[in-house]
Amino acid sequence: MNKAMYTGSFDPITFGHVNIIKRAAKIVDELLVLVCFSASKQYLFSPEERVALIQESIATLGLKNVKVSFYEGLVVDYAMKHNISLLVRGMRAVSDFEHESAMSRINNELYSEIETIGLFSDPGVSHISSRFVKEIAKNNGSLQGLVPEPVQIKIKEKL
Amino acid sequence: MNKAMYTGSFDPITFGHVNIIKRAAKIVDELLVLVCFSASKQYLFSPEERVALIQESIATLGLKNVKVSFYEGLVVDYAMKHNISLLVRGMRAVSDFEHESAMSRINNELYSEIETIGLFSDPGVSHISSRFVKEIAKNNGSLQGLVPEPVQIKIKEKL
Amino acid sequence: MNKAMYTGSFDPITFGHVNIIKRAAKIVDELLVLVCFSASKQYLFSPEERVALIQESIATLGLKNVKVSFYEGLVVDYAMKHNISLLVRGMRAVSDFEHESAMSRINNELYSEIETIGLFSDPGVSHISSRFVKEIAKNNGSLQGLVPEPVQIKIKEKL
Amino acid sequence: MNKAMYTGSFDPITFGHVNIIKRAAKIVDELLVLVCFSASKQYLFSPEERVALIQESIATLGLKNVKVSFYEGLVVDYAMKHNISLLVRGMRAVSDFEHESAMSRINNELYSEIETIGLFSDPGVSHISSRFVKEIAKNNGSLQGLVPEPVQIKIKEKL
Amino acid sequence: MNKAMYTGSFDPITFGHVNIIKRAAKIVDELLVLVCFSASKQYLFSPEERVALIQESIATLGLKNVKVSFYEGLVVDYAMKHNISLLVRGMRAVSDFEHESAMSRINNELYSEIETIGLFSDPGVSHISSRFVKEIAKNNGSLQGLVPEPVQIKIKEKL
Amino acid sequence: MNKAMYTGSFDPITFGHVNIIKRAAKIVDELLVLVCFSASKQYLFSPEERVALIQESIATLGLKNVKVSFYEGLVVDYAMKHNISLLVRGMRAVSDFEHESAMSRINNELYSEIETIGLFSDPGVSHISSRFVKEIAKNNGSLQGLVPEPVQIKIKEKL
Numbered sequence: 001m002n003k004a005m006y007t008g009s010f011d012p013i014t015f016g017h018v019n020i021i022k023r024a025a026k027i028v029d030e031l032l033v034l035v036c037f038s039a040s041k042q043y044l045f046s047p048e049e050r051v052a053l054i055q056e057s058i059a060t061l062g063l064k065n066v067k068v069s070f071y072e073g074l075v076v077d078y079a080m081k082h083n084i085s086l087l088v089r090g091m092r093a094v095s096d097f098e099h100e101s102a103m104s105r106i107n108n109e110l111y112s113e114i115e116t117i118g119l120f121s122d123p124g125v126s127h128i129s130s131r132f133v134k135e136i137a138k139n140n141g142s143l144q145g146l147v148p149e150p151v152q153i154k155i156k157e158k159l
Numbered sequence: 160m161n162k163a164m165y166t167g168s169f170d171p172i173t174f175g176h177v178n179i180i181k182r183a184a185k186i187v188d189e190l191l192v193l194v195c196f197s198a199s200k201q202y203l204f205s206p207e208e209r210v211a212l213i214q215e216s217i218a219t220l221g222l223k224n225v226k227v228s229f230y231e232g233l234v235v236d237y238a239m240k241h242n243i244s245l246l247v248r249g250m251r252a253v254s255d256f257e258h259e260s261a262m263s264r265i266n267n268e269l270y271s272e273i274e275t276i277g278l279f280s281d282p283g284v285s286h287i288s289s290r291f292v293k294e295i296a297k298n299n300g301s302l303q304g305l306v307p308e309p310v311q312i313k314i315k316e317k318l
Numbered sequence: 319m320n321k322a323m324y325t326g327s328f329d330p331i332t333f334g335h336v337n338i339i340k341r342a343a344k345i346v347d348e349l350l351v352l353v354c355f356s357a358s359k360q361y362l363f364s365p366e367e368r369v370a371l372i373q374e375s376i377a378t379l380g381l382k383n384v385k386v387s388f389y390e391g392l393v394v395d396y397a398m399k400h401n402i403s404l405l406v407r408g409m410r411a412v413s414d415f416e417h418e419s420a421m422s423r424i425n426n427e428l429y430s431e432i433e434t435i436g437l438f439s440d441p442g443v444s445h446i447s448s449r450f451v452k453e454i455a456k457n458n459g460s461l462q463g464l465v466p467e468p469v470q471i472k473i474k475e476k477l
Numbered sequence: 478m479n480k481a482m483y484t485g486s487f488d489p490i491t492f493g494h495v496n497i498i499k500r501a502a503k504i505v506d507e508l509l510v511l512v513c514f515s516a517s518k519q520y521l522f523s524p525e526e527r528v529a530l531i532q533e534s535i536a537t538l539g540l541k542n543v544k545v546s547f548y549e550g551l552v553v554d555y556a557m558k559h560n561i562s563l564l565v566r567g568m569r570a571v572s573d574f575e576h577e578s579a580m581s582r583i584n585n586e587l588y589s590e591i592e593t594i595g596l597f598s599d600p601g602v603s604h605i606s607s608r609f610v611k612e613i614a615k616n617n618g619s620l621q622g623l624v625p626e627p628v629q630i631k632i633k634e635k636l
Numbered sequence: 637m638n639k640a641m642y643t644g645s646f647d648p649i650t651f652g653h654v655n656i657i658k659r660a661a662k663i664v665d666e667l668l669v670l671v672c673f674s675a676s677k678q679y680l681f682s683p684e685e686r687v688a689l690i691q692e693s694i695a696t697l698g699l700k701n702v703k704v705s706f707y708e709g710l711v712v713d714y715a716m717k718h719n720i721s722l723l724v725r726g727m728r729a730v731s732d733f734e735h736e737s738a739m740s741r742i743n744n745e746l747y748s749e750i751e752t753i754g755l756f757s758d759p760g761v762s763h764i765s766s767r768f769v770k771e772i773a774k775n776n777g778s779l780q781g782l783v784p785e786p787v788q789i790k791i792k793e794k795l
Numbered sequence: 796m797n798k799a800m801y802t803g804s805f806d807p808i809t810f811g812h813v814n815i816i817k818r819a820a821k822i823v824d825e826l827l828v829l830v831c832f833s834a835s836k837q838y839l840f841s842p843e844e845r846v847a848l849i850q851e852s853i854a855t856l857g858l859k860n861v862k863v864s865f866y867e868g869l870v871v872d873y874a875m876k877h878n879i880s881l882l883v884r885g886m887r888a889v890s891d892f893e894h895e896s897a898m899s900r901i902n903n904e905l906y907s908e909i910e911t912i913g914l915f916s917d918p919g920v921s922h923i924s925s926r927f928v929k930e931i932a933k934n935n936g937s938l939q940g941l942v943p944e945p946v947q948i949k950i951k952e953k954l
Contacts, residue, residue, distance in 0.1 A: 105445035127264035286423035582922035763900035
């Protein structure tokens with residue numbers, strides 16, 4: 001289990017994502033956190049901003065085997081080009097499970113080398129989603145306990 | 160259990176909502192039905208129209224402890240300002256349950272005084288959603304048994 | 319069980335749809351595959367293109383009791399006008415099940431003659447959705463095993 | 478769609494089962510209601526009693542194409558021997574759906590001729606289960622609205 | 637919302653149950669925690685022991701409006717006899733939700749005065765079940781964080 | 796990701812289990828397949844027989860990093876004693892997901908070093924369960940495609 005990849009929109013990164021990164025970093029040799037985007041979709045933060053927020057959010061955790069990057073395209077294409085065969089996914093709820101299950105089959109059909117492992121969301125953060133976070137931020141609610149400090153600061157500037 | 164709040168888009172109110180209002184009104188002293196909206200989203204009815212439709216729809220039920228209002232912002236902010244600590248939610252299906260479960264955690268983290276109670280949708284109305292209702296209305300289908308009469312009339316004028 | 323109808327957006331038809339058509343055609347006398355659309359929604363293919371793709375995709379299967387058409391409006395209105403009382407639905411996952419369950423109740427309330435039967439998605443194709451297919455196509459991924467050949471060709475022309 | 482089979486323990490038959498029988502009888506030419514049992518399991522009623530209760534419960538419905546029988550063994554073996562290729566299943570909840578989905582795959586693997594169709598439980602009876610009925614009966618609760626009259630009478634004699 | 641009832645086997649009480657009791661006690665005037673049992677089922681603790689464990693487990697919480705008792709029979713019969721019309725249920729997962737939803741319909745059919753409210757399990761304790769607790773205890777695992785101290789002590793004596 | 800453990804009753808091993816073993820063996824350095832049992836439960840095969848059936852079933856796969864053993868007790872105790880911190884779980888359906896999610900939290904609370912990864916069941920085998928297999932075997936149904944040949948032979952001798 002040399003290299004693994006944890007992908008998502010991370011618009012923005014939440015404590016739910018941080019939790020998965022920390023745990024995945026322990027069980028694989030190298031972990032790439034990959035910000036995915038599509039030119040046709042609207043995001044609050046640019047891919048570069050999202051990468052920076054992830055880096056700042058995990059800076060103090062001492063995770064030496066984690067890198068962050070961004071990419072537009074099929075996740076599995078990126079994985080194959082960079083010799084990564086393992087995808088890490090966080091699963092919060094039943095709806096996540098079914099989506100991830102279908103995605104893992106699709107990805108495995110595109111490239112049979114690709115395997116997906118799911119980590120069960122930690123109880124303390126399984127209710128957090130980037131969508132909720134943005135909703136609360138727009139209405140000036142507190143993001144304490146939902147997103148790391150760099151995100152709390154940056155999201156206020158944006159909105 | 161003095162005051163409680165039942166929030167939603169109510170765009171428009173359905174017999175599913177009416178059922179929850181009737182039942183919630185029995186178990187709390189005061190019930191506020193709060194029409195929520197976001198300036199960035201599109202609705203069929205204005206907040207004022209939705210409040211009026213709710214009031215007309217429950218007018219004949221004799222629910223003396225129910226008030227209706229509207230608000231843009233975080234539901235829990237409104238609740239705290241008006242000294243309401245109880246949120247009432249209707250649960251139709253598994254997807255509702257998971258969404259409401261996450262929302263109740265988020266709200267409880269924003270203000271620890273806030274508690275959420277879920278009522279199980281009545282079998283006779285658990286299949287109704289405002290989205291279905293609008294879809295049917297657009298195609299001139301019958302709304303008998305789905306929404307109260309005032310909504311049946313008003314929705315035809317709109318479309 | 320004379321006539322039945324299998325409706326959907328089919329934007330585009332996938333091997334998941336083909337599987338349901340084949341199985342439904344075996345258990346009913348006549349099967350109408352009906353492409354549904356709404357003028358207010360955006361699709362990749364026009365209704366006529368989708369009908370053509372379905373016809374080409376099932377051409378070699380020798381299904382003599384299957385017809386394909388398109389319609390804008392309530393599915394059950396079409397069914398009643400054409401003397402069809404049976405709707406066929408494919409169910410892939412829990413979220414499908416809940417949606418279809420609510421839809422079948424709504425349709426049965428609109429016209430009590432309407433009955434809905436669900437077929438369980440075949441394991442080999444239960445992960446496929448038109449949305450996934452378009453996502454992969456946009457990123458030049460392989461659609462082998464996901465959609466019939468006519469769709470593979472046509473979707474490349476479109477994108 | 479000539480012949481179909483609706484199987485179960487029916488220990489005892491409930492209004493949920495009756496609803497499925499009525500609806501299935503409309504969409505197939507012949508319906509066999511088959512009481513299944515296993516010598517190693519414990520039941521409240523004998524197979525013969527359960528057959529009788531089903532017959533009495535549907536006697537007044539005028540369903541001329543419905544027969545009732547019982548069998549110990551694999552449902553699909555019985556189906557093949559009697560030239561029945563269609564299984565009818567009622568689906569009340571998500572847990573039912575998943576179980577039925579797996580069963581339909583298993584049965585289809587045993588005999589590829591076998592197809593399973595699911596009917597969505599009617600909202601008015603989707604909460605009823607034979608287990609609940611027996612629990613209530615043991616505690617002298619009212620079975621009105623849960624099981625047909627012949628079952629109400631017989632279950633009191635048993636307990 | 638004068639009187640409410642929270643029922644269960646409580647074999648034994650866990651921190652999940654304690655959490656629901658604390659929260660329910662805040663939103664109703666009087667809360668009865670009712671240990672239910674059936675003479676035909678096997679339990680680790682007797683009804684009297686379970687009542688005592690509940691009382692000891694909540695003794696330090698200062699919940700003056702909570703009483704504990706036990707009963708064999710239909711929960712709703714007890715409720716009606718004692719003039720209680722509200723049932724409180726904790727919901728941990730999708731399977732709980734579906735079971736509780738069906739139960740609330742059954743109970744409401746037995747007595748239309750009965751209403752059920754569901755509380756969403758707290759993230760920190762939503763994974764705990766009495767069954768897991770007994771399994772761990774049998775294998776000498778630590779029950780720290782799963783059950784209150786009185787249960788930790790008593791369960792060791794039993795096993 | 797040095798050592799991982801895949802636990803279960805394996806009574807008996809199915810092609811679903813074999814699929815998980817093959818895939819897990821690829822992503823970890825060493826995989827221990829651990830047959831768990833409880834003296835108070837009834838099984839078809841003894842722990843020793845189950846170990847032998849697993850070994851025979853995977854013999855031809857050339858998995859050099861897989862060992863098989865059995866154990867009565869808490870899975871995590873065994874893991875800690877043998878310096879294994881990773882548990883591998885297969886997830887077939889929503890009900891599996893919820894059970895595994897709760898188990899992973901419990902195990903992580905017992906020993907914080909323990910991490911659980913879930914693999915999504917392969918579509919071709921996600922409907923198979925040991926319980927179904929035994930049910931079919933008892934009724935002399937074909938186990939082709941459900942369990943490896945050594946199990947097909949041995950199960951006939953048993954029943």
